[in-house]
Amino acid sequence: MNQKRNSKHYHATSIFFHWAIFLLMAAALALIEYRGFLPKGDPDKKIILHNHMLFGQLVFVFVVLRVASRFSFGVPAALSGPRWQIWSAHAMHALLYLVMFALPITGVLFTQAGGKEVDFLGWVLPHFISPDKALRGSIKEVHEFIGNAVYYVVGLHILGALWHQFVRKDGTLRRMWFGAAK
Template identity: 50%
Template structure:
């Protein structure tokens, strides 16, 4: 029998990843207002990179936990809602991997190190100046898409909670 709620480990990972996305996006948005000569700019970049790498690591952990902890049963509803929910789920998982990997590729394609808590990560990708700019554009495009996708996710949850009143938000609440 499937539970009506997500496992506590998945709930914790969900909210931790949300906070990390907020940190990464807030840092990079704030950096846009900081002059390039400001000494705090590298610190802001490091915060962005660290949050992004943590998103990638927690996404891997989330997949492993998700394999061992089944999702709650689907809520009854029109087929388009179920399909939209599955599409949103897929998009969010793609973003959890594609966004940080593109960021790592962008930095390493420029021959620079990705810093994680003050330590340079091993280079996963060789320097490739020709691909650096297109990957940067992809990274920024996906980063901007996060605002819309997460916004739709929140709106859908609020719609279910307050219009349909199916108690969907209790499935992702900490116990």
């Protein structure tokens, strides 16, 4: 590992992926929410869906790269605190990673179960699942459930970071901010 585990800040690469994933997820969610307000048959719905899927697939790629970054550069030592707090922080991060992987995967699977191809930057992804209307509906429900849950999971993550920063005053936000990893 290039970065010592007892460093106070995340590596610049991890910081980049953290905020890039946040922006991509926010864009994907905003697009799909906006699409719901458009009338049926609106030609913009197809463009919005395409961009929603593109951002979702980029989230998947960036999460893979972020995990690789964690292994390559490590993470700062955990902040001190009660055992339950440290456990809940680890659980929250695990849940965030689960959501970041599950949303793009279920999106691709339910699209393919609907008999449609999924393209990524001009390449057509291989089919991981055969067309199946019933399965498509089930996977879509899971995708939408996770998509709705992400608001709460990310909200809790943000509240936790703000609580650490402004109540505990332990510098949590500086650990994951640009320029901090010098």
